[in-house]
Amino acid sequence: MDDEDLRELLGDAAHGYFAGGAGDEITLRDNMASWSRLALHPRVLVDVSRRDSSVELLGRRRPHPFVVAPMAYQRHAHADGELGTAGAAADTDAVYVLSSQTTTSPADVAAAVPDVDRWFQLYVFKDRQISRDLVTAARETGYEALVVTVDFPIGGWRERDRRSGFTVEHPVALNPGGRALTTAELFALHDPTVTWDDIGQLADEAGIPLLLKGILRADDAERAVDAGAAGIVVSNHGGRQLDTTLSGVDALVPVVDAVQGRLDVLVDGGIRRGWDAAKALALGADAVMVGRAVLAGLARGGRTGAADVLTQLVAELDTSLALLGCPNARDLDRSFVTPAPWP
């Protein structure tokens, strides 16, 4: 979302926060490039008159694999904020993940958009009571899963924010009614002591299925299975944490092969097109998270803008299924992707 119109719309500081990444932004750029390094390998003369993009996620059939990624401080992107993206998810039957760095409380999102299928993303803060209260609030207001983000013991080295001094006005759980905080101040609230022991305990306490977001290694994926997770998100946090890490899609296959279906595997980072999602499913992902594409839609047009983006992604996936000669998304397999021959 590094487009000029968005910079004009949001101003330099907020635009830098939303569009930017860590360090030299090599991973940020590679997240998108990595999907283009895969070519599609269509089959022909298949009856594709009826197509089905549905997937199975946490034991439930979903009409398509798109999940709105948790993203912080959305009221800085558009006045609709989290209500806009949650509304867009409801309008398009996407699963919605609310960030724990939200500018609208979990209860307010649930009350305003009661029909959205929603999960809650959790950071473990040094003040563990804040995290506990968030989990309780989310569980009591109909969030069906807890997405614990595990790639954020401390904040990444984000030079755009360091330069701009971007400050956040409404972080509901972290500073109710207080002054605006810099990202560095907000990052300092994260608990860097969290380990697998805490995850086991969280999984026991949560009372709803738990997913771990930010896994890039097969051995960590195995540990997630052992810790009782229902799912993992193969993710480098949109290139915002450690620069030069692998992209989600480049890390995906060893993780899928390690977990062997024992939990659900989602992938994110750089997904901008429906055919990116087709590639993810072909490599063995059960679903995909989409971040900045939805956020750009929100910034441009509030709930409608975000819904337009999701609608287009769903339509592009449907087109991909037809033109790949694979009318059922659940039949996509590795034969449909191959390393791209182009540079």
Ligand SMILES: Cc1cc2nc3c(=O)[nH]c(=O)nc-3n(C[C@H](O)[C@H](O)[C@H](O)COP(=O)(O)O)c2cc1C
């Ligand atoms: C502005 C912004 C804020 C984010 N905030 C969070 C967050 O609060 N919690 C989290 O787990 N991930 C957060 N992420 C990461 C996303 O959930 C997701 O992993 C990433 O954006 C996917 O890459 P994409 O933006 O290229 O689709 C954030 C990403 C962006 C762009």
